[in-house]
Amino acid sequence: MIPEYADLACGEIINSARAAAYAEGRCLLSACDPCPDLATALNDMPYVDPVTDPAPWYDPNLPESGNFLGVMGMSAAGFSASTISRTPVQLVGDGAALGVARRAHREILYTVLLLALDDCALSYALEWLSAALQGGPCSGACGGSELGVYACCPTGDGTGELRHLYAVGLLDGPQITTATYFPDGIIAEVTFTLAAAVPWIYREPLDTGSDWVQLSAGTPLTFDPDEVYGECLEATPCLDDPTCPPPPLPVRAPVPVDACYPTGSAAFYRSVVALSPVDQPEWLEAVPVLELETGASALRRVIVRFWANPLGGDCMDVADPCAACTDIQIPYLPAGSTLTVDGRTQTAEVDCPQGALGTGTSTPTLYGPLGGSFEWPVFSCPTGLCIEILSTQASTAADARARVLLVPRSDVG
Structure with missing residues (x-):
């Protein structure tokens, strides 16, 4: 610099x-x-x-x-x-464990x-x-x-x-x-x-050819956006002897989930954003920045999903949550508010109207798939992205809109 x-x-x-x-x-x-x-x-x-x-x-x-x-x-x-940096931990025998x-x-x-x-x-x-x-x-x-x-x-x-x-x-x-x-x-x-x-040292957001998306202009559909999670396949250990099962592992602490997470079918608007970075550096990671404006009414059950799209397929055909990189799920956003989920600083905030006081800033809790824990997405190679934005039709205002930016980063400069 x-x-x-x-x-x-x-x-x-x-x-x-x-x-x-x-x-x-x-x-x-x-x-x-x-x-x-x-x-x-x-x-x-x-x-x-x-x-x-x-x-x-x-x-x-x-x-x-x-x-x-x-x-x-x-x-x-x-x-x-x-x-x-990392601190290797010496083993009892030869060598060491590299550490995190x-x-x-x-x-x-x-x-x-x-x-x-x-x-x-x-x-x-x-x-x-x-x-x-x-x-x-x-x-x-x-x-x-x-x-x-x-x-x-x-x-x-x-x-x-x-x-x-x-x-x-x-x-x-x-x-x-x-x-x-x-x-x-x-x-x-x-x-x-x-x-x-x-x-990290961040560049300017990439030119992805995408801008604000009006949520109410998305495809109307009625379905349960999470029912397919029950069908996600997981690898089965192949060395477990059915005649001599291994001892049970200690009970893990439960992962906190959204206490108000809704289930079952609902009427949604589905908007799909295809990000095709024009100038993404080949050797740099990139992180997303989500901006969402609720407009005239409160917005409930917002789900944003990310898929890597290295082959440049049609993002309208993407629908399998099992293959998604991550979910961002927000239970509630008040009317007239602006949500920013910033992967650069790994922070989220909501600017809410406060009448004569102007606006106030609050920190929302982000949830992942099925209302579980959220993980910040990092895209480590130059690839397009498919982003699905779901919002309930009953709570989506005509002027509600969202956009996603993709920002490259490095650890030296």
């Missing part, structure tokens, strides 16, 4: 192109053009000065903010190393330059940078924020080079390591460390 740009919680932190333009205009730096197309990728006008633009840090109530010329990235360490591979959090050390015209502006720069690195008002303190960076200098709109990290928060700093005074201003070297609780 290049150090020339970073935004945290949708707020610009580092922009070397902006800082270079402002500093050159004040003769603090000689001609320097890091990532010449950065402003275009950010949809910014040519940079003039902190007051005219105005810059993200400029505060008209604090004149010294106009004398702070920006943050120039020098280095960013921590993106190019995988966080995967897991990924730890990711730590990213930034070294930047703060460009200021005087000491007051430098003091303000540190105050602003410290506050900006806290992230969003709640997300930064509670669960971290989204970090946006570029893998290389962007071209065009920059979407091909843009990367995202999630659940990112300040771990250490910022602190000045050196400060150099010039006749025209001050250049201070500053370091700070960010921690990403989610270690």
